[in-house]
Amino acid sequence: MQRRTFIQGLVAASALSSIPLTRAFAESRVSAVSVEQLPLLKGQLTLYLGRGEGGLYEKVLDAIRERNPALDLRIRRGATAALANTIVAEARAGVRRADLFWAVDSGAIGLVSEQGLAQPLPKDLTQHLKAGFRYPQWAPVTGRIRTIPYNPQRVRAEQIPKNIMAIADSKLSIGWAPAYASFQSFVTAMRLLKGDLQTASWLRGVSKRATSYAGELGVVMAVERGEVDIGFANHYYTLRLKSGKPDANVELAFTENDAGCLVNASGILALSQNETAINFIRYLHTREVQSFLASEAYEIPLVRGVEPPTGLPSLASVSPPDIDLTRLAELRPTLDLMRDVGVL
Amino acid sequence: MLLKHSAVQRLALSMGISMLLASSPVTANGPIGDHVNQLQTHLPTYAQEVDWLIGKVDGMVGTYEAKGKGGVNSEELIEHWEAVDFHAAIETNYVPVYALIWQSLFGVKDGIAKEKPVAVIRQEQQKLEQSLWQALGAVKLAAQYQQQGKLAKRGNDNQLTEPNQILAEIKHRLDRVVAKAAEKLPQQATDIVHNTYLNLFEGLEGRLIAEDAELVESLEKDFNVTLPLALKNQSDVEEIRKVVSTMQVKLDKASTLLQQAQSQSRDVF
Structure with a gap:
């Protein structure tokens, strides 16, 4: 898969130092919320979904749909890198078809972000995320x-x-x-x-x-x-x-x-200023979705208060480097x- | 030669999958005409084209028999095949037979170029005729499906959400790999292999590992080493078909395993 170079600078953290995961947990004060605490989603949303995880993301989307009958969720599926290129091409042509982009790797997020297409996320959305994974314009989902x-x-x-x-x-x-x-x-x-x-x-x-x-x-x-x-x-x-x-x-x-x-992540960004889109991202950060992806896809939850997948050794001794994940798009x-x- | 009843049944079974999931064919031979969305209307034309092609090939082989290599332009075989609408009709509906047509077409063409005995070329001609009749039968069947609204229109893989759908699409694309190899387009065939692995199979393998890691490892080797190497070496089409057939059996097993796993997975909320 080819990724394009993109302009750095999304993340505030610049030093390439380590953040022990245990400390990261401690720094997050707000635990993941339950889906029961979220508002129902209404209206129309178009999601560009990078393929991955053998249908488990689809199962999450089906569950969100089932829970929100007033939500008209339209999905375009494809390879993550191809969808990122499509979003950029659409923007250059003066059109925006997607409200959200859920990518299986952070490099593709970087490609879209460098074009200034990602909308800023409210702070109360990212506060559930572990330290080192809070970005102003995109939200890591799992690691x-x-x-x-x-x-x-x-x-x-x-x-x-x-x-x-x-x-x-x-x-x-x-x-x-x-x-x-x-x-x-x-x-x-x-x-x-x-x-x-x-x-x-x-x-x-x-x-x-x-x-x-x-x-x-x-x-x-x-x-x-x-x-x-x-x-x-x-x-x-x-x-x-x-x-x-x-x-x-x-x-x-x-x-x-x-x-x-290195801890890499899948992630999602909003392409439109749309409250429903923001609330959709909150659903992906719920205890229920994070727990599902941890237990079924063996992915690492990136919100506080959700257990890592069974079999992953204690993270207490693990200290990944602090690195802006979107810079991983610098593949060439x-x-x-x-x-x-x-x-x- | 008309298809026998059991052959039609087998064809229907396999087409029942490939037709409903057929997606975004990329042909090396120009745009696909609208006629593929109105198969029933064009069946008489297709039948005439098959007759015409068979006559052309027979005439060419006859000329070769009488006058030798210098008496024929075997390149015309390819030109005739690419000129007919029936080409797109079978390519978009039943790729395995499409591959057989190309294979035997080149069998005749290369036989003439290499000045092989007429008896050998007649064998290839016979295979070509059988493939063309089989293809016409497949298109007639596809026309029936289309009339009943069971045949998907071309060009959309956005509906591929379930693992078994994706695996069926992977199998379909592997058939196209054989077809491109038969067309002597190894780079296009290799591109299909790589794209299929990256865009479809890689997304599934994670779930499959827990079910049968050795199966995944074996398929990874097939996608990344065995099949690309066979294409790079321009192996005989039969060898490539054998690799693909083996992969398709493994993909069937994967489909069964993933369906079982899916039925046992927990709810999200």
Whole structure:
């Protein structure tokens, strides 16, 4: 999937420092609300929906529709990046067809935001979100974290470096999926945090001991089979695998305060100043929807007071980097770098 | 050769899925005419075109038999096929047979170009005729569906919301991959594979992992390695069809698993 570069600057936080998730929870004072506390939705809304999660987003939308019979919800579905481009093209042509854009990755949100098309969100909407995930013009819905899946029969947890950069110098055999969009977002985060030179050096170092797989599930499966010691993958592949195969030989390790434990997010933005659109976003942040997506899609809830998916280790020891997620749209330089190094 | 009853039934079963979910075909041969939305009206024309094509091919092979390679311009085979309305009618309604037509058309054309024995070329000609008659039967069936309002109009995949619908669409697009390979358009075929993976399959695999991770891994390899490699190497169409058929069996299994999982998933509110 190609994403376009976009202008930075949506988020107030600028320093690329870490925010322990435990602290993030503590900083949020307002817990998620129940759907029972929200007003009924009325009128017409057009949602552009990026495909993903095998129909679970559709199930959320069906439930919202069922609960709000006076809501005329019209949905246009497509690939997230394609819909982002469509929104920008429509705006250039002087038309606006969508009231809302729900994207499966934050890079596409960045593409739309940089055009000045996203409407500001009321503060009381974002206060439910955990610190580090509050943006003035878009709302993260759920998160996914980068992890190091490892095979406990081949390697002990303490043998895995806590610094992602140090893995390039370790003797561990590695599984990776360089062509996979999630991996490329992770490399983009590394570039933003460490610069191109260090990232290129890291890619060269890892590639010497890495086996490539078509996707990140393939990476996790290879770790589980013992083909490699560790891998790089989003958390949900391991959780879903263990859900279907509880005795799978794979555990999760996390690096600290670097791209190796990046938390990326799906998100939604409003394209029109429409109270119903804003209230629609509130529905996605309810306890019920967040809990549903955590339990059924293994996504990480980003509002306070909702339990993370079963099987995700305590977040107390995890400290993802503080990074403007919309900057992950800066994919082109990442692909160029990966090609230069010879891993793509 | 007319379709036998059991063949019609099998065709109807598979078309019952592919027709209702058919979406946004992209042809390499120009715009699809409005006639595909009025199949019944155009059936006599299609039948005439099939007769005409069969006659043209037979004449060309006969000339080859009499005068050799220098006596015929085999490029005209492709031109004739691309010129008829029936081309779009079958492409938009039953891609597997469309692929067979291209495959045997090139069988005749390449046979002449390589100066193969007439008997070999006649075998390809026979396959082409069988495919054309089968295609006409499929279009007649599609016309009946269309008359009954059961045939979706072209060009809209926005209604694909349920996993089983999406999986059926993936299977349909894989049929198109075979068709493009048969047309000797490997890059278009590869683009369809990549787009189908990114836009349709990747959205489903998350839920499928918990049900059967090895199935997902196997399909990931098919989408990202096996099928693109077969296309890149310009493998024989039969080999590509075999890869696709294997994938379609796996997708059927995925559909069953996801339907079971969906029936067990909790309510949102």
